[in-house]
Amino acid sequence: MWRHVASNTITFLIVGLVGAAGVVAWGVNEYSGDGPLETAICLRVEPGTTMRSVSRRLEDQGAVSSGAIYRIGAEYAEKSGQLKAGSHLIPERASMQRIVDIVTRGGASTCGTEILYKIGVNAVLAEVRELDPATSEFTELAEFDPTAEGVEIPEDYTEMRERADTRYRIAMAEGVTSWQVVQALNAIDTLEGDVEEVPAEGSLAPDSYEIAPGTQVEAVLARMQAAQERILAEAWEARADELPLESPEEALILASIVEKETGVAEERPQVASVFVNRLRQGMPLQTDPTVIYGITEGQGVLGRGLRQSELRAETPWNTYVINGLPPTPIANPGRAAIQAALNPAETDYVFFVADGTGGHAFAKTLAEHNSNVAKWREIEAQRAAGN
Template sequence: MWRHIASNFLTLLVVVVFLLGGVILWGQSQYTAQGPHGDPICLRVEPGSNMRIVSRKLESEGAVTSGAIFRIGADYAEKSSDLKAGSWLIPQGASMSDITDIITRGGASSCGTEVVYRIGVTSAEVVVRELDTATGRYEERAAFDPMAEEVSAPAIFERVRDQADTRYRIAFAEGITSWQVVEGLKVVDVLEGDVEEVPAEGRLAPNSYEVRAGDSRESVLTRMAEAQAVILAAAWEGRAEGLPLDSAEEALILASIIEKETGVAEERRQVASVFVNRLERGMRLQTDPTVIYGITEGRGVLGRGLRQSELRGATPWNTYVIEGLPPTPIANPGRASIEAAVDPDSTDYVFFVADGSGGHAFAETLAEHNRNVARWREIEAERAGN
């Protein structure tokens, strides 16, 4: 009798173990299988949250088939305690295993709200954007001028400022001066600290930089300076042969002039060729942006046309008066202008003038240039008459 009972018990135990193993294998397959959600979602994990709260959100969004399996899987992977607060983009069809990895790996939030401080040459703007998970693009929700006295920040800006997972980014325009960078940083109210000294002109890389609330303004300048040093060193290392430039510093000066002369990407190397040809022939550069810099020294914009007396006025930067390059850059050039300065097009151009389309008309001879100038004067007169 006892043998019969023992035999039945062993049989039952084998069946239980077998069933348990099957359940575990089924749970593992569910945890790693493609998720049911047909669209990406933005999952916000609040500070102080836990896997139970997160699993309920995922269930309500239809991103997981079972919150219990999600929690058990995270526990088994020993990731439950690694949950990170933030807004996380969960791709379409992400498995529970994928989701666990996304919300525990850390780093900057990958979706949700972003505040962009755009620092331009003549203006500044704060833009609040949110990620549209359907398109994968950030859509603008609000924008305002932080320097305007009569404009108050929109309600959405005040709201997102209280969210711990809001991302912040500063976008600096190419051709901005170092003084303008420092002034622009003053309106980025998530940063802290004062700037002791305006950095040397040209030594800051205009680009987009992600920052965190509480970062110092000096730390942003350091990052910009480090980035520009890397860009300049790489460009100078790969420079074309035979350039009339003696150093990377001279290349930076030339790049800053190119940056201020054209906003058309396709003609940067043509503009560079004009100045290189003039340097090789001993001609003065005769470029208006250097005259303007001699007047303002990078502190703001001139806001009017140049006078004949200013074109003739002696300053260290007036290339209508001085020979060769000015002593310093006149702005902070972007990567493309630096690369154009060290690798110009091969042309015989020594003149250029605006052509009315936003670009320039180039010429090899003075006669051809005078015709281009006459055409430009006609365009100006037509526009003034309309």
């Protein structure tokens, strides 16, 4: 009899252990397998929020199948106390394991509201926008020019600046001058410490820069300069052979001219080839943007066409008058323009003119160029007549 009881007890223990192992295996699979979320969501975690409250919200929004398993998994991974405040993008079908990693990793918010400061050639804009997690596209909430006098600040901007999880970025466009960058940064109220000294022309890298409230303007400029130094050094090392350029500084000057001459990315190597061919042949570069820089010195936009007297005026930047490159860059070129200047297309082109499509028509001879110019004049006349 006792043997029978002992046998039954052992059997029950084995069944219990097997059952427990099965439950554990099921829990592990639930934790690491694809989640039930059908559409991405933006999970906002306020400072002081606990993992328990996050698990409940995730369960309510259909992101996890079990809040209890989510908490146990986070505890087992020793991440329960590492929850980071912010707005976190939870992708569709994300596993509980991945969600725990997302909300404890830290760094900038990956969704929610963003304030983007755009520094462009013709305008500076502060844009308040919100990411739709379902489409990964931003919806614009408000926009204004922070450099304008007496501008009315939108309520959305003020409200979003008070939120701890708002993300801030500065987007600097290619072809902006250093003076324009300094003026824009000094006008951004998220930054502190106005700067008076303008960095060397061409020394700032056009790019997108994450910032935090209270960041010093000088620190942002230092990041831009360091980035441009890296880009230029890498491009110089990978440059084509036998270029008519003596130094990285000369490459930066040529890149800035290429940047200002075309807004069509695919054209940059061809435009660069024209100027490289002219330098090789000892021809004047004859490019309008350098003349304009000699007039404005990079402080704003000319806003009108060039006069014949200006094309004849002797300034260090008038490439109709001087031979070779001007003494400094005329703007801050981007990576693509720098790479084009140091690895131009192999062509025999020495002329180009607008073709009416936003691009340019290139020519090897003056006769070809004159023909292209005549076509462009016809297009200009037709447009004028249409107005």
